[in-house]
Amino acid sequence: MTALVVQGLTKSYGGVQALRGVSFSVSTGELVAIIGPNGAGKTTCFNLLNGQLAPDAGDITLDGRSLVGRAPRDIWRLGVGRTFQITATFGSMSVRENVQMALVSRERRLYAPFAAFPRLYAAEADALLERVGMLEQAARPCALLAYGDLKRVELAIALANRPRLLLMDEPTAGMASEERGALIALARALAKTDGIAVLFTEHDMEIVFGHADRVLVLHAGELIAVGAPEVVRVDARVQELYLGAP
Amino acid sequence: MSGSALLLQFLNGLAGANSLFLVAAGLSLIFGVSRIVNFAHGSLYMLGMYVAVWLAPATGFWAAVLLAALIVAATGALVEIGVLRRLYQAPELLQLLATFALVLIVRDFALWAWGPQDMLGPRAPGFGDAVFIAGAAFPRYDLLLIALGPLVFVLLHALLTRTRWGTLVRAATEDREMAAALGVNQRWLFTGIFGLGALLAGAGGALAVPREPASLAVDLAAISDAFVVVVVGGLGSVPGAFLAALVIGEVKAFCIGYGYSEITLAVEFIVMAVVLVLRPWGLLGKPLPAPRGAAAVEPPLGRIDRKAALALACLAALLAGLPLAGDEYTLVLATDILVFALFAVSLHFIMGPGGLASFGHAAYLGLGAYGAALLLLRAHAPTEAALALAPLLALGGAALCGWFAVRLAGVYLAMLTLAFAQIVWSIAFQWDSVTGGSNGLIGVWPAPWLASKSAYYYLALLVCGIGIALLWRALGAPLGYTLRAGRDAPLRADAIGIDVRRVQWIGFAIAGTFAGIAGALYAFSKGSISPETLSVPRSVDALVMVLLGGVQTLTGPAWGAVLFVWLQDELAREVEYWRAAIGAVVLALVLVFPRGLAGYLKERFAR
Ligand SMILES: Nc1ncnc2c1ncn2[C@@H]1O[C@H](COP(=O)(O)OP(=O)(O)O)[C@@H](O)[C@H]1O
Numbered sequence A: 001m002t003a004l005v006v007q008g009l010t011k012s013y014g015g016v017q018a019l020r021g022v023s024f025s026v027s028t029g030e031l032v033a034i035i036g037p038n039g040a041g042k043t044t045c046f047n048l049l050n051g052q053l054a055p056d057a058g059d060i061t062l063d064g065r066s067l068v069g070r071a072p073r074d075i076w077r078l079g080v081g082r083t084f085q086i087t088a089t090f091g092s093m094s095v096r097e098n099v100q101m102a103l104v105s106r107e108r109r110l111y112a113p114f115a116a117f118p119r120l121y122a123a124e125a126d127a128l129l130e131r132v133g134m135l136e137q138a139a140r141p142c143a144l145l146a147y148g149d150l151k152r153v154e155l156a157i158a159l160a161n162r163p164r165l166l167l168m169d170e171p172t173a174g175m176a177s178e179e180r181g182a183l184i185a186l187a188r189a190l191a192k193t194d195g196i197a198v199l200f201t202e203h204d205m206e207i208v209f210g211h212a213d214r215v216l217v218l219h220a221g222e223l224i225a226v227g228a229p230e231v232v233r234v235d236a237r238v239q240e241l242y243l244g245a246p
Numbered sequence B: 001m002s003g004s005a006l007l008l009q010f011l012n013g014l015a016g017a018n019s020l021f022l023v024a025a026g027l028s029l030i031f032g033v034s035r036i037v038n039f040a041h042g043s044l045y046m047l048g049m050y051v052a053v054w055l056a057p058a059t060g061f062w063a064a065v066l067l068a069a070l071i072v073a074a075t076g077a078l079v080e081i082g083v084l085r086r087l088y089q090a091p092e093l094l095q096l097l098a099t100f101a102l103v104l105i106v107r108d109f110a111l112w113a114w115g116p117q118d119m120l121g122p123r124a125p126g127f128g129d130a131v132f133i134a135g136a137a138f139p140r141y142d143l144l145l146i147a148l149g150p151l152v153f154v155l156l157h158a159l160l161t162r163t164r165w166g167t168l169v170r171a172a173t174e175d176r177e178m179a180a181a182l183g184v185n186q187r188w189l190f191t192g193i194f195g196l197g198a199l200l201a202g203a204g205g206a207l208a209v210p211r212e213p214a215s216l217a218v219d220l221a222a223i224s225d226a227f228v229v230v231v232v233g234g235l236g237s238v239p240g241a242f243l244a245a246l247v248i249g250e251v252k253a254f255c256i257g258y259g260y261s262e263i264t265l266a267v268e269f270i271v272m273a274v275v276l277v278l279r280p281w282g283l284l285g286k287p288l289p290a291p292r293g294a295a296a297v298e299p300p301l302g303r304i305d306r307k308a309a310l311a312l313a314c315l316a317a318l319l320a321g322l323p324l325a326g327d328e329y330t331l332v333l334a335t336d337i338l339v340f341a342l343f344a345v346s347l348h349f350i351m352g353p354g355g356l357a358s359f360g361h362a363a364y365l366g367l368g369a370y371g372a373a374l375l376l377l378r379a380h381a382p383t384e385a386a387l388a389l390a391p392l393l394a395l396g397g398a399a400l401c402g403w404f405a406v407r408l409a410g411v412y413l414a415m416l417t418l419a420f421a422q423i424v425w426s427i428a429f430q431w432d433s434v435t436g437g438s439n440g441l442i443g444v445w446p447a448p449w450l451a452s453k454s455a456y457y458y459l460a461l462l463v464c465g466i467g468i469a470l471l472w473r474a475l476g477a478p479l480g481y482t483l484r485a486g487r488d489a490p491l492r493a494d495a496i497g498i499d500v501r502r503v504q505w506i507g508f509a510i511a512g513t514f515a516g517i518a519g520a521l522y523a524f525s526k527g528s529i530s531p532e533t534l535s536v537p538r539s540v541d542a543l544v545m546v547l548l549g550g551v552q553t554l555t556g557p558a559w560g561a562v563l564f565v566w567l568q569d570e571l572a573r574e575v576e577y578w579r580a581a582i583g584a585v586v587l588a589l590v591l592v593f594p595r596g597l598a599g600y601l602k603e604r605f606a607r
């Protein structure tokens, strides 16, 4: 079942054309990688999908509902979770509290003035942390975590709302290579068991071709190849882009 | 209004724009280069006025203007060398506080040197009479000012665009790191720009002498006017300051011309608020480059565990026993301490976890106090009703100011909250028929059952205790965590469904309401209320209390209030110029602990 449909997505920053008419779709349970050199427009694409930026043109629908023109917080409630390329967590809170924050938000209890926060949804937060392998560090302040661990916390936060679409911008940056494979394998398992459409960017081609169901190749804001890993791997333009050979 | 009257109002506005421009241009230049918003700029203006009035009898008017400008310029340069130079790397809040400490010191200096009375200045020789324009008299001196504004603008513009020094100033304004990398001697550049800014402010003050008397209230009036001008024109832009000075000058002139002088500041505020919402960086300004480097990570907030709760319960029991042991004086002081503890905790609520440092929190204290007094005296409400309803006035004010405040950050936030507080103050100060003007309101005594000092102390203990407990509780509840989430990582907060502005707005309104509760209690405990309650120095008192105790601690601000009120009580009894003494303490704190007391202690004990 198709979850996300993107049509003719276009965005420029002043003079820089970051995305030019990009169209693709992602299905439920599918793990799709966006690859492309730095500056290709991957992060821009994610920022448009979660509403952090408004597109100049184009349409984005999730389960048939248009996401364009909505604020990130509303898009989140429609089922889009994300992690950031530059990790963004709440530094003054513990790992567990970070996840609890998302759960409290899901339950729409953000403004509750008296409930004791540390006790709210603690068990569910721990379950999420367990899934991403961060349970042992649940009580540590987020500000003290290693970069790779922060990425995992972000994943747990993104999962808190049982997303339909999960966006992961370079989720393995800062991790050791065996860790990376494990994280993407985890994302893959989540996609299959929970029926989440997963879109991620990744620089490690081994991981991309080993785990993704499909690969989108962005170059200078244009989608130059789309397809199964085997197909994209032998695509002439992709070869040219990555190997410099014709 | 007839055509010629319109013309005269218009010319009046142009003349007023001159001093607005001189102050605002200096403020803007200094900010552009040093990224410091100099709260003391209005004080330099005031100093210019006093020095000119003081020198004029001896030297004649024109020489006095020149000397005043030079003396103020030297003062500005000295302040840069002695104080601000040490603070360029310090957190913004401390920079603002340090310049504010200077405000307190300069004001008490003026009080000491020239006394509390307004001082009328001489007329400008050769410009003392009126000319006739469209059949109406218009001061000749004002025509001179009208010509002077554009002249100064052109000179400044030439200085900035035609000289090497000006090029360096512009380079430093565009990109400080870049200018430093190019080998610009920053020290002298910064000292020079402070000197120039001060020169402009001093000249502006001296030139205003024939139009208005020198008085001790001029400093804050000038700085809040200048804030409005630079915000409207764009921080760091001299042409913006010029344009905005004309706009604001006209707004003022027409408000006064139509007989609405009381609402002048309110209209200014509306202009500023509209500009901030539509063009947050001002008419001719540019969006500020985001500060480089990672944002500071705030430490986790403390929590009240079982042990702390027990200790607080013991403290409460102890406090409940105070009337058995203490005399009346102690009870009054203790009531004050309780009231200000609630006040400080309410500011901390929005400033620490919320990340919005309000420079005008006393506005809500004052709204609560005036609300209570007005309900009692004008609506003849019973004490209980006055106490209960007055905080709603503070809630209204905080909701209004907060709506704009949550759209801003850093120095813009500081300027907006300060300007708002100054407006509330000026309403209280000027609206004689309702607020009693500068004398305030007297006879604000509580119902007989609360009349004794001990009964009132118990009421304060109960209300403040509950208020503080509620605020602390909220900080440990989702509301407090949501506030922290919005402060720690706004993008992340937005990406998990948090409406950051909304939660900050709610936080701001709550903080204002509790400050209003403190204010209402304060009014009845004193029996009278004056504009001083909501003056800007009072707002800074609150900031100092919070910083003394530690912004990122839970209970610290309450202890900060205890220490501050007690200290102030001691100082006020022993020292005549206690505001200046407080300013000196603040300066010392900021200079010795540029990372804040809490940060210092942490560093000390982390080793
Ligand atoms: N906020 C911005 N302002 C201006 N240009 C930007 C901004 N963000 C990204 N760009 C430009 O847009 C292009 C795409 O950037 P980005 O989406 O971050 O690429 P990627 O994530 O693939 O590395 C780059 O040329 C980048 O310089």
Ligand SMILES: [Mg+2]
Residues within 6 Å of the ligand: A042, A043, A044, A085
């Ligand atoms: Mg990127």
